[in-house]
Amino acid sequence: MTKKYDAIVIGSGQAGTPLCKKLAEAGLKTALIEKRWVGGTCVNDGCSPTKAMVASAKAAWGARQSGHLGIFAAGVTVDIQKVIERQKEIVLRMRSNVEESMAETKNLDVLYGEAAFCGVKQIEVTFTDGKKQLLSAEKIFVNTGLKPKIPDIPGIGDIEYLTSTSLLDLKEIPEKLLVVGSGYIGLEFGQMYQRFGSAVTIIEGSERIMLREDTDIAEEMTKILTDEGLDIQINTKVVSFANSKDGIVARLKSGTKVSERTYTHVLLATGRVPNTAVLKPEASEIKTDEKGFIIVNDQLETSVKGVYALGDVKGGPAFTHVSYDDYRIVAGNLLHNAHRKTSDRILPYCMFTDPQLGRVGITQQEAEKQKLKVKIATLPNSWVARSIETGDTRGMMKAIVDKETGKILGAAVLSNEGGEVIAVLQMAMLGGITWEQLRDSMFAHPTYSESLNNLFMNLDE
Numbered sequence: 420m421t422k423k424y425d426a427i428v429i430g431s432g433q434a435g436t437p438l439c440k441k442l443a444e445a446g447l448k449t450a451l452i453e454k455r456w457v458g459g460t461c462v463n464d465g466c467s468p469t470k471a472m473v474a475s476a477k478a479a480w481g482a483r484q485s486g487h488l489g490i491f492a493a494g495v496t497v498d499i500q501k502v503i504e505r506q507k508e509i510v511l512r513m514r515s516n517v518e519e520s521m522a523e524t525k526n527l528d529v530l531y532g533e534a535a536f537c538g539v540k541q542i543e544v545t546f547t548d549g550k551k552q553l554l555s556a557e558k559i560f561v562n563t564g565l566k567p568k569i570p571d572i573p574g575i576g577d578i579e580y581l582t583s584t585s586l587l588d589l590k591e592i593p594e595k596l597l598v599v600g601s602g603y604i605g606l607e608f609g610q611m612y613q614r615f616g617s618a619v620t621i622i623e624g625s626e627r628i629m630l631r632e633d634t635d636i637a638e639e640m641t642k643i644l645t646d647e648g649l650d651i652q653i654n655t656k657v658v659s660f661a662n663s664k665d666g667i668v669a670r671l672k673s674g675t676k677v678s679e680r681t682y683t684h685v686l687l688a689t690g691r692v693p694n695t696a697v698l699k700p701e702a703s704e705i706k707t708d709e710k711g712f713i714i715v716n717d718q719l720e721t722s723v724k725g726v727y728a729l730g731d732v733k734g735g736p737a738f739t740h741v742s743y744d745d746y747r748i749v750a751g752n753l754l755h756n757a758h759r760k761t762s763d764r765i766l767p768y769c770m771f772t773d774p775q776l777g778r779v780g781i782t783q784q785e786a787e788k789q790k791l792k793v794k795i796a797t798l799p800n801s802w803v804a805r806s807i808e809t810g811d812t813r814g815m816m817k818a819i820v821d822k823e824t825g826k827i828l829g830a831a832v833l834s835n836e837g838g839e840v841i842a843v844l845q846m847a848m849l850g851g852i853t854w855e856q857l858r859d860s861m862f863a864h865p866t867y868s869e870s871l872n873n874l875f876m877n878l879d880e
């Protein structure tokens with residue numbers, strides 16, 4: 420028999436988790452279906468565990484190279500078991516908080532099982548014990564996220580490769596780690612494991628790392644990472660993998676040159692694909708694109724009225740704050756008639772390498788593509804008082820401003836606390852503050868944000 424709800428949320432990601440509570444609190448009889456753990460990727464396999472481990476790696480690196488600050492820490496060792504334990508404890512605490520707050524919510528049923536559409540607005544749940552239940556609702560919200568993409572490389576099925584999820588359970592430090600892909604996951608994990616003591620090689624199929632970012636930022640990041648000892652190979656592809664008595668042999672192709680190198684571990688960081696194959700949105704007439712992402716309009720409604728897709732599964736930038744904002748849009752529009760749209764928002768993000776890359780708005784290459792009339796301001800961190808004082812002058816700042824209006828269109832801050840500094844520029848963008856106003860504003864001294872004065876002074880004719 421089909422059980423009827425007012426609302427069903429599929430997936431306890433960064434949108435589904437707050438949304439199911441909000442709907443239930445508004446009086447709607449609501450079901451949340453989650454196949455694994457509440458909290459989704461961010462809490463369990465993404466932001467929280469990785470950023471906890473990045474902090475450990477930064478501490479190891481800081482201790483090893485603090486001689487220039489007059490501090491000498493002899494015999495720095497990494498206890499990877501302890502690093503993993505700490506990360507797991509943080510995840511468990513966060514997940515338990517979510518579980519508790521859901522248990523306390525009236526009108527909310529949390530169902531642990533896998534959901535698949537079996538008709539228009541009809542869902543079949545397969546519970547963890549194998550039992551099945553049919554559910555239906557007038558309002559359905561899909562927040563099923565992504566999973567690691569496994570590239571189709573000959574021999575890949577024969578080797579024991581790692582993904583960003585399985586690496587979080589590895590209780591040893593890889594001796595020689597090959598990272599395939601140089602996006603967020605490749606660079607964050609690559610630098611982290613180099614700092615833990617691995618010899619890390621990153622291979623990237625394209626002509627440079629971080630294709631979404633400007634060339635000068637990518638070059639600066641390459642220098643920072645190679646100075647730390649990472650081996651970065653661009654324009655390189657893995658032709659095949661094979662096992663040998665010494666480890667995993669990767670056959671690499673760079674232009675016409677083919678070479679074989681042996682690694683103890685391989686991390687696949689070649690992107691992520693949507694969790695829609697099992698979900699079968701097509702059974703509910705929900706349209707997807709050729710890669711399986713669910714197609715939505717500006718208010719996150721799918722091709723079926725009353726069915727919404729939120730977070731990574733709808734394609735586009737895959738970040739926690741985007742998914743959470745999707746929740747705000749859908750909850751605001753449905754419960755408070757807010758008329759919010761996805762096209763109205765400014766996108767910030769941060770890559771948690773060290774130094775961090777904080778980003779907001781458009782890049783210079785996007786401005787050129789759109790043929791916008793812009794001015795570009797850049798400032799190396801070697802000119803930033805705060806960077807000199809703290810002893811880390813790696814990186815740079817950059818801003819793209821509209822030539823006519825003086826407004827900020829985008830910025831990149833590759834610096835210590837780059838993710839925090841970028842929020843200042845995001846606020847300027849939200850408030851329509853011009854580069855001249857930032858050049859002439861008083862900031863507390865000595866802070867990283869204070870260097871925005873100098874960044875924009877560089878635009879003076």
Ligand SMILES: Cc1cc2nc3c(=O)[nH]c(=O)nc-3n(C[C@H](O)[C@H](O)[C@H](O)COP(=O)(O)OP(=O)(O)OC[C@H]3O[C@@H](n4cnc5c(N)ncnc54)[C@H](O)[C@@H]3O)c2cc1C
Nearest residue numbers: 430432433454459460461465534563564730731737738739
């Ligand atoms: C290693 C890593 C590090 C990251 N670091 C950052 C970071 O620092 N900052 C940042 O902003 N973003 C980061 N991200 C991205 C971020 O985690 C995601 O963008 C964010 O979690 C939003 O995901 P979501 O809400 O779309 O769904 P998710 O959080 O992925 O949740 C989807 C949920 O749906 C469940 N599910 C899937 N299919 C079904 C089904 N058929 N039935 C029932 N349940 C189902 C899954 O089990 C999962 O719990 C990182 C990602 C990774 C992998």
Ligand SMILES: NC(=O)c1ccc[n+]([C@@H]2O[C@H](COP(=O)([O-])OP(=O)(O)OC[C@H]3O[C@@H](n4cnc5c(N)ncnc54)[C@H](O)[C@@H]3O)[C@@H](O)[C@H]2O)c1
Nearest residue numbers: 570600601602603604605623624688689690737769770771
């Ligand atoms: N700090 C953060 O916000 C953060 C951190 C981690 C992950 N994430 C999210 O997770 C998503 C996935 O991250 P990701 O790093 O896996 O993907 P990505 O799309 O950022 O990068 C994948 C990289 O792999 C390269 N590549 C693809 N196939 C290849 C092959 N066969 N050989 C060599 N190189 C290959 C691509 O050219 C690209 O540079 C990101 O889009 C991001 O939204 C965010």
